[in-house]
Amino acid sequence: MDDGNGLGQIYPSLQKSVYLYGKLDELTCLIRTGRQSSHLSTVVMPSFSNLREAEISNLINYLSHEWGDQSILPITSIREQIETCP
Amino acid sequence: MNKIYFIILGAVILLVGLSSCSKGDIGPLPFIGDRVDPDGNEIIHKIRPFSFTNQNGEQVTNATYKNKIHVVDFFFTSCPSICPYVAAQMKRIQDHVADYGDVMLISHTVDPKRDSIPVLREYAEKIGANHDLWHFLRGPKDDVIEIANEDYFVAALEDEDAPGGFDHSGKIILLDKDAKIRGFCDGMDPESVTQFIKTIDYLRGTYE
Numbered sequence: 093m094d095d096g097n098g099l100g101q102i103y104p105s106l107q108k109s110v111y112l113y114g115k116l117d118e119l120t121c122l123i124r125t126g127r128q129s130s131h132l133s134t135v136v137m138p139s140f141s142n143l144r145e146a147e148i149s150n151l152i153n154y155l156s157h158e159w160g161d162q163s164i165l166p167i168t169s170i171r172e173q174i175e176t177c178p
Numbered sequence: 179m180n181k182i183y184f185i186i187l188g189a190v191i192l193l194v195g196l197s198s199c200s201k202g203d204i205g206p207l208p209f210i211g212d213r214v215d216p217d218g219n220e221i222i223h224k225i226r227p228f229s230f231t232n233q234n235g236e237q238v239t240n241a242t243y244k245n246k247i248h249v250v251d252f253f254f255t256s257c258p259s260i261c262p263y264v265a266a267q268m269k270r271i272q273d274h275v276a277d278y279g280d281v282m283l284i285s286h287t288v289d290p291k292r293d294s295i296p297v298l299r300e301y302a303e304k305i306g307a308n309h310d311l312w313h314f315l316r317g318p319k320d321d322v323i324e325i326a327n328e329d330y331f332v333a334a335l336e337d338e339d340a341p342g343g344f345d346h347s348g349k350i351i352l353l354d355k356d357a358k359i360r361g362f363c364d365g366m367d368p369e370s371v372t373q374f375i376k377t378i379d380y381l382r383g384t385y386e
């Protein structure tokens with residue numbers, strides 16, 4: 093798990109996650125809002141709505157560096173995204 | 179003559195040394211929970227008899243696990259915090275003991291309301307559990323919480339303020355073939371689980 097490879101189908105692997113290859117901007121709302129599992133009705137990724145722009149920025153850039161294509165998401169686009177999250 | 183003694187002595191020391199190495203510095207395991215009551219009688223601690231249902235819809239009791247070493251944890255599928263992490267460690271243990279035949283894993287849900295048998299089945303399936311080796315057990319909530327606290331000594335309670343509505347520890351417990359507690363580890367700490375896996379192997383060795 094520490095290596096980002098998740099567990100089975102329920103907890104998806106971060107390694108090679110499509111979000112980390114070209115869809116970094118969608119991570120802001122995924123992290124802020126959380127998400128219902130597409131595999132099991134009782135499982136939910138919790139919302140981390142208490143995280144602020146800078147924290148989300150650090151988190152996303154860390155994920156991108158560790159398991160993605162190393163691209164960086166500017167804090168301005170995080171700020172814009174937060175406005176639009178459900 | 180003396181020479182022969184030295185060779186034998188050397189061989190004995192080498193063998194003893196090797197065997198203690200291969201057991202990874204694990205000594206005789208304690209019987210956790212044994213105690214003496216106020217009248218001076220020794221109380222042997224073991225998990226009480228139970229009857230629950232597993233993810234295959236089968237009724238299971240302590241008799242089902244007779245003559246098996248068990249590895250036990252407490253969880254619930256909607257747990258948003260530590261459980262996925264502990265489940266990954268249980269999966270690691272499952273993969274290690276897969277071919278043993280005398281070791282089984284048990285995950286007790288503390289949330290029977292949401293964790294119906296089909297939900298447990300689906301969860302087990304999708305995290306890669308082997309349904310014969312790793313049982314996900316459902317029973318009355320109060321019974322499960324009681325055995326967690328009183329028999330397994332791992333805190334578990336319903337708490338509105340805890341993430342997901344239950345507060346419980348990420349401990350993984352080792353029971354011997356007589357349902358006596360012989361070890362614990364912290365399912366949030368992979369190092370501790372590595373040591374625990376060696377402890378399982380050590381315990382198996384004591385039955386040989």
Ligand code: HEM
Pocket residue numbers: 102103104105106109110111119122123127128129130131135136137138140151257258259262
């Ligand atoms: C801040 C910490 C977290 C981050 C950055 C994060 C990130 C992600 C990402 C990037 C995905 C999408 C993966 C993909 O589909 O390629 C995802 C999905 C998921 N996460 Fe998290 N996650 C976090 C915490 C958690 C926690 C604590 C849980 C505990 C239950 C969790 C449960 C899930 C589940 C169940 C999915 C799959 C949802 C589905 O089936 O579509 N996540 N997470």
